[in-house]
Amino acid sequence: MRRDRMLLVGVGELVTNVPAEGREGGALGIVRDAAVLVDGDRIAWVGADTHARERVARHPGRDDREEGEEHRELWDDPVDVVDMAGGCLVPGFVDAHTHLVFGGDRAAEYEKRLSGVSYEDIARAGGGILSTVTATRNAEIDTLYASGLRRLRALAATGVATVEIKSGYGLDTATELKMLGVARDLGQASGVDVRATLLAAHTVPPEYVGRADEYIDLVIDEMLPEVVERHLADAVDAYCETVAFQAPQVAKLFRAVTKLSLRVKLHADQLSDGGGAELAAHFKALSADHLEFSNPTGIRAMAAAGTAAVLLPGAYLTLNETQRPPIALLRELGVPMAVATDCNPGTSPLCSMPEAMALASRLFGLTPEECLAGATRNAAIALGLDEDRGTLEKGKRADIAIWDVNHPRDLTYWMGRNRLHELLIEGLSAG
Ligand code: DI6
Ligand code: FE
Numbered sequence: 001m002r003r004d005r006m007l008l009v010g011v012g013e014l015v016t017n018v019p020a021e022g023r024e025g026g027a028l029g030i031v032r033d034a035a036v037l038v039d040g041d042r043i044a045w046v047g048a049d050t051h052a053r054e055r056v057a058r059h060p061g062r063d064d065r066e067e068g069e070e071h072r073e074l075w076d077d078p079v080d081v082v083d084m085a086g087g088c089l090v091p092g093f094v095d096a097h098t099h100l101v102f103g104g105d106r107a108a109e110y111e112k113r114l115s116g117v118s119y120e121d122i123a124r125a126g127g128g129i130l131s132t133v134t135a136t137r138n139a140e141i142d143t144l145y146a147s148g149l150r151r152l153r154a155l156a157a158t159g160v161a162t163v164e165i166k167s168g169y170g171l172d173t174a175t176e177l178k179m180l181g182v183a184r185d186l187g188q189a190s191g192v193d194v195r196a197t198l199l200a201a202h203t204v205p206p207e208y209v210g211r212a213d214e215y216i217d218l219v220i221d222e223m224l225p226e227v228v229e230r231h232l233a234d235a236v237d238a239y240c241e242t243v244a245f246q247a248p249q250v251a252k253l254f255r256a257v258t259k260l261s262l263r264v265k266l267h268a269d270q271l272s273d274g275g276g277a278e279l280a281a282h283f284k285a286l287s288a289d290h291l292e293f294s295n296p297t298g299i300r301a302m303a304a305a306g307t308a309a310v311l312l313p314g315a316y317l318t319l320n321e322t323q324r325p326p327i328a329l330l331r332e333l334g335v336p337m338a339v340a341t342d343c344n345p346g347t348s349p350l351c352s353m354p355e356a357m358a359l360a361s362r363l364f365g366l367t368p369e370e371c372l373a374g375a376t377r378n379a380a381i382a383l384g385l386d387e388d389r390g391t392l393e394k395g396k397r398a399d400i401a402i403w404d405v406n407h408p409r410d411l412t413y414w415m416g417r418n419r420l421h422e423l424l425i426e427g428l429s430a431g
Contacts, residue, residue, distance in 0.1 A: 005079040006427075007056060007398075008036045009049050012086035015408050016046060017377045028369055028408065036089065037079065038398045041426035045074060046393055054293050055083060087421055088408055090372065091392050092161025092399030093353040094379035097289050097310050097340035099199070100155070101148040101157035101182050103137030104170045106345040110318070119319055119347065120271065123243045129169070129203045132345050134177065136169035144182045149189060151334075151343060154351040156192050158418060161399035161425045163192055164340075164383055166237055168199030171215075172207075173223050176200050180232040191430050193399075195383055197265065201238035201245050201253055216249050220256040228260055235286060235384075239267040240276040247275045254283040265385060269293040270315070281305035287338065287382040291325040292316065299326055303333035310338045310381040311366075311374065313359035314348035327364050338382040339366070339374035354419075357412045368409035398427035 015033035017027070024030040035052035037045035045052075053074040109127055113119065122128045134146065148165075155163060165186070167179040180196050187194030200219040208215035214324035227233045236257045238250045244267075254264050264288045268276025270290035277298025287292070288302055289310035302309065309330050316324070330337055339360045342348035350356060356370035366374065380390030389397045402421040405411060410419070423430040 001010030004040055004089050005077055006038050007052055007081045008084050009052055009081055010083040010085055011089050013407060015090045016393055017091060020392050025183050026369055027373055038427045041398055043392060043394055043398050058227045064234050076257040084402060086089055088403040088405050090401045090403060090408060091390055092401050092423060092425060093159045093375045094162040095155060095340050095353055096164050096338045096379040097342050098163055099166045099344035100151045101144055101165055101179050102136050102345050103139035104131050105414050116398040128346055132169045133171050133369055137175045141178060145185060148182055148186050148353055151351050152186050152190050152192060156430055158354055159401035159420050159423055160353055164195045164197055166197045166199040168381040171205035176223055191399050195234045197235045198233040199236045199237040203244045209380050212249060216253055219253060221362045235263045239266045240274045241270060248371050250279060258283060278304050281307050286384050292321060292323050294326060296329055303335050308336040308383050309389055310340050311360055311364060312342040314350035314356055315342045316363055317359055318347050324364055336378040336381045338379040339371055354411050358415045361412050368412035371412045372408055383399045398424055400424045
């Protein structure tokens with residue numbers, strides 16, 4: 001649907017993510033029997049269904065002297081009324097961590113791991129990320145674009161209105177730029193708002209084995225300036241891990257990035273405690289992601305720095321990990337917890353946000369409320385986009401997912417059952 005002005009009435013449960021008196025669901029700020037007025041690409045009003053219907057019935061209301069000027073304008077212009085038939089409205093999901101542009105796949109590697117070979121051993125033997133690097137370097141742009149678009153559409157079909165896409169399977173200037181260009185084009189084609197992240201420091205490329213420091217210099221001296229000049233990325237990420245880069249190398253890169261006034265984020269402490277959480281906090285990163293092995297000092301530093309936590313249960317599950325991220329401490333310190341798919345060929349072949357939420361609750365013990373906030377408001381914070389999305393309130397983007405469920409908790413409860421009725425992105429029906 002797309003009308004310049006539409007009034008969505010008959011909403012069973014509206015997740016505003018704005019807690020207020022009289023609203024249910026704690027932080028979710030649920031309004032029952034609600035209505036939403038969408039004006040173009042923005043939300044113009046949120047409130048009670050009965051109130052909205054009354055106002056529209058009184059149209060034209062120009063003689064209604066009791067109301068202020070602004071309020072009269074709100075209801076005077078013609079509006080299309082659309083009945084949501086008791087459906088549940090939730091902010092469009094924000095998937096804050098994906099690597100969904102890549103060549104080939106790693107299904108055979110997955111099979112090998114099932115027989116007992118570890119992720120790190122495969123990486124050290126030149127497989128893992130490097131096999132995707134070879135496939136991505138060799139892939140035509142059209143092929144990368146077509147496979148990326150299929151994955152992006154699969155995500156959007158699960159309510160995703162904003163997605164972050166990382167580079168990191170090129171590891172040379174041309175291919176990193178190629179990946180970021182494809183990510184940008186995917187946004188244009190799909191209507192989903194794509195945020196691109198340069199992840200050139202994903203692992204040491206084959207040409208630089210034993211010379212990781214020199215590769216970091218290449219990223220700083222050659223890739224970063226090009227990316228900035230061509231506005232190809234919104235942020236810069238790095239993989240701080242024994243099989244990738246050490247904290248001092250990441251710090252050198254981040255010093256260069258922050259000088260360019262780009263924000264950073266970090267793959268931190270996924271397989272071992274590499275001091276990632278603390279490092280991310282030191283550079284006021286938007287987010288530190290994974291965090292399975294983060295120590296309490298690092299988590300406290302994140303809380304102080306305002307760095308969000310991005311939890312990636314798909315990778316935890318696929319790698320058969322046992323150490324969970326420090327959820328209790330994150331909770332206690334009020335660190336915003338986002339939940340994302342980490343869609344990638346090696347550790348998280350996952351293209352569904354409700355599935356990521358279902359896993360976050362089962363594997364990490366997040367409540368359904370935390371999962372929903374993690375897929376919306378906190379994910380927007382993790383991308384630095386919370387000013388205009390992540391909640392349903394006046395002035396925000398009209399990114400609204402309409403779900404055929406009785407209660408928002410159903411989204412975390414069900415698995416493998418897509419209950420999305422319709423997704424609006426900036427007021428426009430997606431897909
Ligand atoms: N995100 C990553 O970047 C790495 N693990 C993760 O969760 C590696 C992805 C890959 O193996 O391709
Ligand atoms: Fe990742």
